[in-house]
Amino acid sequence: MLDALASGLFQVLQWQTLSYMLIGIFVGFWVGLLPGIGGGTTLALMLAFIYRMAPVQAFAFLLGMHSVTATTGDITSILFGIPGEGSAAATVLDGHAMAKKGEAGRALGAALMSSLVGAIIGAAALALAIPVVRPLVLTFGSPELFMMAVVGIASISSLTGRGSRAMLRGFLAGGLGLLFAMVGQDPQAGILRYHFGQLYLWDGLKLVPVLVGFFAIPEIVDLAVRRTAIAGNVPVGRLTHGVVEGIKDTFRHRWLVLRCSLIGTWIGILPGLGGAVAQWMAYAHAVQGARTAEDRERFGKGDVRGVLGPGAANNSKEGGDLIPTVAFGVPGSSAMAILLGGFLILGLAPGPDMLTKHLAITYSMVWTIVVANIITVGASLAFLNHLAKLTTIRGPLLIPFLILLTFVGAYTASNSMGDVIVALIFGGLGYLMVRFGWPRAPLVLGLVLGNIVESYLWVSTARYGAAWLTRPGVLVLIALACLMVAWPFFQERRIRARAR
Amino acid sequence: MRRIAALVLAGLLLALLPPAHAQTTFSGKTVTIIVGYAAGGGYDRMARMIARYLPKYLPGNPTVIVQNMPGANSLIAANHVYGVARPDGLTLAAFNRNLALGQLVKVEGVRFDMSKFAWIGSPSNETTILAIRSDLPYRTFDELKRAREALIIGATGPGANTYDFPLLLKAFLGANLRIVSGYPSSADIMLAIERKELDGRAGSYSSIKPFIDRGLVRAVIRARASVPEIEKLPVDEELTSDPRAKAVMALRSTPEVIGRPYVAPPGTPAEFIQAHREAFSKVTKDAEFLAEARRAGFDIEFVSGEEALRITNRVLNAPADVVRVFAQFFKFE
Numbered sequence: 096m097l098d099a100l101a102s103g104l105f106q107v108l109q110w111q112t113l114s115y116m117l118i119g120i121f122v123g124f125w126v127g128l129l130p131g132i133g134g135g136t137t138l139a140l141m142l143a144f145i146y147r148m149a150p151v152q153a154f155a156f157l158l159g160m161h162s163v164t165a166t167t168g169d170i171t172s173i174l175f176g177i178p179g180e181g182s183a184a185a186t187v188l189d190g191h192a193m194a195k196k197g198e199a200g201r202a203l204g205a206a207l208m209s210s211l212v213g214a215i216i217g218a219a220a221l222a223l224a225i226p227v228v229r230p231l232v233l234t235f236g237s238p239e240l241f242m243m244a245v246v247g248i249a250s251i252s253s254l255t256g257r258g259s260r261a262m263l264r265g266f267l268a269g270g271l272g273l274l275f276a277m278v279g280q281d282p283q284a285g286i287l288r289y290h291f292g293q294l295y296l297w298d299g300l301k302l303v304p305v306l307v308g309f310f311a312i313p314e315i316v317d318l319a320v321r322r323t324a325i326a327g328n329v330p331v332g333r334l335t336h337g338v339v340e341g342i343k344d345t346f347r348h349r350w351l352v353l354r355c356s357l358i359g360t361w362i363g364i365l366p367g368l369g370g371a372v373a374q375w376m377a378y379a380h381a382v383q384g385a386r387t388a389e390d391r392e393r394f395g396k397g398d399v400r401g402v403l404g405p406g407a408a409n410n411s412k413e414g415g416d417l418i419p420t421v422a423f424g425v426p427g428s429s430a431m432a433i434l435l436g437g438f439l440i441l442g443l444a445p446g447p448d449m450l451t452k453h454l455a456i457t458y459s460m461v462w463t464i465v466v467a468n469i470i471t472v473g474a475s476l477a478f479l480n481h482l483a484k485l486t487t488i489r490g491p492l493l494i495p496f497l498i499l500l501t502f503v504g505a506y507t508a509s510n511s512m513g514d515v516i517v518a519l520i521f522g523g524l525g526y527l528m529v530r531f532g533w534p535r536a537p538l539v540l541g542l543v544l545g546n547i548v549e550s551y552l553w554v555s556t557a558r559y560g561a562a563w564l565t566r567p568g569v570l571v572l573i574a575l576a577c578l579m580v581a582w583p584f585f586q587e588r589r590i591r592a593r594a595r
Numbered sequence: 596m597r598r599i600a601a602l603v604l605a606g607l608l609l610a611l612l613p614p615a616h617a618q619t620t621f622s623g624k625t626v627t628i629i630v631g632y633a634a635g636g637g638y639d640r641m642a643r644m645i646a647r648y649l650p651k652y653l654p655g656n657p658t659v660i661v662q663n664m665p666g667a668n669s670l671i672a673a674n675h676v677y678g679v680a681r682p683d684g685l686t687l688a689a690f691n692r693n694l695a696l697g698q699l700v701k702v703e704g705v706r707f708d709m710s711k712f713a714w715i716g717s718p719s720n721e722t723t724i725l726a727i728r729s730d731l732p733y734r735t736f737d738e739l740k741r742a743r744e745a746l747i748i749g750a751t752g753p754g755a756n757t758y759d760f761p762l763l764l765k766a767f768l769g770a771n772l773r774i775v776s777g778y779p780s781s782a783d784i785m786l787a788i789e790r791k792e793l794d795g796r797a798g799s800y801s802s803i804k805p806f807i808d809r810g811l812v813r814a815v816i817r818a819r820a821s822v823p824e825i826e827k828l829p830v831d832e833e834l835t836s837d838p839r840a841k842a843v844m845a846l847r848s849t850p851e852v853i854g855r856p857y858v859a860p861p862g863t864p865a866e867f868i869q870a871h872r873e874a875f876s877k878v879t880k881d882a883e884f885l886a887e888a889r890r891a892g893f894d895i896e897f898v899s900g901e902e903a904l905r906i907t908n909r910v911l912n913a914p915a916d917v918v919r920v921f922a923q924f925f926k927f928e
Binding site: 135136138139140142143146232233234235236237282283284285287294295297298366367419423424425426429432433436439440441442444445446447448509510511546547550553554557558 | 633634635639640643644647662663664665666667668670671674703704747751752753754775776777778779780782783785786787789790792793805806808809887890891892926
């Protein structure tokens, strides 16, 4: 096994492989940065180039691209409040709030360093999981997948403010998110729901236009109203020193980063949940770590922990995502489904063989994730300070550019005007929610989990009747979900007790 | 001498004249293939492969690009190509093979007539099979039929071959199956089979093949369209003597012969259609293309435009009583 690990590294470091990876990284850098064009679509376009490559080269090329999109996606989220990728939306909440306080550099440093740590932990998990990967994935049946999604929904209780009123608003927003997930053809009988006669809505609401509108438009309105730069009137000198501070933050909160990386990896391993879920659960986990009421209040207003958590999770899920793809030939996400096409082109059959005969290739993927992220973060650090200066450009000059980025980003989801309309509608909704103090995160979590909850509840019941409720894994997850809902109450009581 | 010179000159002139059918030229133009699905799926991967080989065989060697227009099971793309795209020979569409069935059962949102498209053909067919776990004691469909306990078959949902095919096997051939539908994708079904939550699944042969090859499942029955490797499997419609059951099963599987339909907008001038048809026919014989397709997991079996149109018309003209029974089973998804 160590032989394969070493041979995987050497193969990745050969100059030819490395240069393919550099091309991939260059592409991925821009794909991540620009909202809309997702890593999955880009993978599909890149497949055409791998026919003449050796497997290790091809995966360096493809994974090199894909594993950096989540890293650079955070940059757009922080600087402009526009999610650069579907999986980078959670970074907007605290990351962009930091940028508005003049701490863009620090937020960028924290996001990139936590991404790197997350990527390495995810890759390490992939490497370590290889001997036990099959039982690990197979113990998770449909009932357990359903319960995992319920745990995700339960984490809403941490994503809301304090007090019963705030909690109620949080769960109402989450419920609204679940309702939005019902739009389109239902998965069991093909019945059309809430489609208003529009073909566009048959497939349901697309995540990217929703997220881009929901987060970016309120920020653009805010910027227009304030008539200043994003960073307000913070002197430029302060901005450029933040990056090192952000890197230090990553290690100051190393346990948080580690835990969020593991959350991301685990969600990556489970098929179907994906990066859009991982970041929010990591964010919720970061919030749960707050010790005092004042500490809790800092989240959403520019707390670096709100950047570190999602930053780590959305990169560590890459390693986790690969596990079902490599070990079973069953992709854990749409991007991995496309990567699977790459396996076939290269004449590799994903499945048990990848863990024995082709182990070196599998390890080369692990190394690709690590090396690609090191290169990206290293290269980015060189000009992050300059990027941070973008937040000092006057609002009126920046706004046209932001609007363009927002709507082009939304439009690329399915090249339809419907995307733009959805972005506008959710932009309006997002603005109202911000204005009247409703939390946005629960709504997004409801939306991304809605379909999973619905499908797996149905499948579990159709397959096992009511018996699935008594499976041990399900019982553990039910307990976990209850604990997550109750946690803020415990927390509050503890805080009060300490105050006395 | 002069006669010979004149002959040579005439010969030269003839050679210089372009052949009759190549008067249409795409030189300097861009041909767009509109795909009714998002990037990365089977329809999309096939289109992107074809887009790289078409320029070689179209007169004037145009640029060929792929544009994804996903949504509503490619109804959006089909409506666009039917009603909006200009019939100038520069637009092709690749969409869902089941659109003719959707039109037949009068699905909401259909704003086209499949028989009026300018058919180019289909580079491959898609065969549906039922595969069950190899560790089950049943080796053939006959043994499976005698199973005392129902086999649990996973499906995505109505309108997909994962659902429709086993449903008809159960309804018309008396197979003892329990269908659990609602899995998010066929990949999720495969994983559920691996963890023994399910006993098997139906689906296109090309997508199940890797799992047959590594011994997880075995194929027991197929639908009408076929490839040589599974020619010997029993065919669903041949196992019944009831003519209506036969007709319904045949109707379901007929579009699979046109596995990857390619059309141009209605009213596209005949010479352009001819050029595209010839180019497709040559691409699907190109040795390099065939090798690439095999690696990507596609079996290439070209169905001509004329044949595709004939098959489509046969679907659209199915007798009313067959359509009535079929409509009870089929939901367009």
